[in-house]
Amino acid sequence: ASAWGVSWGSTALVYEDGLYHSPAEVVQRMLIDAGILTVAGTWPCWSSNEHDTPDDSVTVYDTVGTEDGRTMTDGAFQTHYGLMIRVRAQNHAAGIVKAGELRQYLSRSVKNRRVTIPTSGDRTGASYIVHAVTKIGQPTYLGSDVPNSRRKLFTINATVALRRAA
Numbered sequence: 110a111s112a113w114g115v116s117w118g119s120t121a122l123v124y125e126d127g128l129y130h131s132p133a134e135v136v137q138r139m140l141i142d143a144g145i146l147t148v149a150g151t152w153p154c155w156s157s158n159e160h161d162t163p164d165d166s167v168t169v170y171d172t173v174g175t176e177d178g179r180t181m182t183d184g185a186f187q188t189h190y191g192l193m194i195r196v197r198a199q200n201h202a203a204g205i206v207k208a209g210e211l212r213q214y215l216s217r218s219v220k221n222r223r224v225t226i227p228t229s230g231d232r233t234g235a236s237y238i239v240h241a242v243t244k245i246g247q248p249t250y251l252g253s254d255v256p257n258s259r260r261k262l263f264t265i266n267a268t269v270a271l272r273r274a275a
Contacts, residue, residue, distance in 0.1 A: 127273050129235040130226050132190035133157055133169040135271055139224045139239055140167070145214055152207065164199040164260050167207070174268050189243065189268035196263040197254065204261040208248035212265055215242040223274060236274040244268045 128135075137156040140146045146154035146167055153160075159168040172191035179186055194211060198204030219242045228234035244267055251262040 126186070126188065128237070128271075129233050129273065130237075131156065131171050132174075132269055132271060133171045133192060134226060135224055135237050135239065136192055136194075136242075136269060137169045138226050139219070139222060140169070140211070140214070142224065143214060143218070145210060159195065159197070164197065164258070165203060165207070166197050167211070168195045168197075169193075170195065172266065187270075189270050192242075192267050192269055194265045194267070196248070196265070198261050198263070201250075201261045204263050205248060205250070208263040208265055212245055212248060215265075215267060216245050224271075237271050238274050240270040240272070242267050242269045 133156040137146075137154050140154055141148055146152050148154075152165055152167060153163065154167045154169065156169045157171065160166065170193045172193045174191035175189050177187045177189060194208075196204050196208045196211070198207060219239055222239045223236060224239055225236040226234055246266040248263045248265050251264060254260040254262055
């Protein structure tokens with residue numbers, strides 16, 4: 110069963126695997142809570158929908174992950190969800206520094222980290238345990254954001270193991 114099958118519970122969007130939020134939303138909140146990125150201001154972070162401004166920003170996207178097996182007791186999949194973190198910056202130096210900072214945080218500081226996403230509008234809040242971020246690639250320079258601007262673009266690809274907290 111795919112982790113991305115979606116159904117509507119009583120008032121919550123529920124993914125097949127019991128998550129109320131996409132992995133990109135959970136990682137976005139984790140990066141904001143860590144103080145590396147912000148909701149608004151210097152280096153804002155979004156999930157799945159990049160805004161036009163400001164130039165220096167980060168967007169976390171869901172990508173294809175891996176299913177690393179199943180539990181013996183009930184056959185539940187053990188999933189590492191795929192992520193792409195896109196860094197956009199006014200210049201190359203600022204972009205590569207921020208991408209490196211994000212990579213270092215993900216590789217050294219994430220171990221069974223509790224992340225809480227509050228209720229917002231009609232979206233149910235939930236807490237998650239982010240066990241680890243793995244298979245973290247080196248920052249990849251994509252070039253300039255042309256013809257829109259000369260902003261520099263970088264990506265970091267990774268996988269994340271997480272679950273909804275009890």
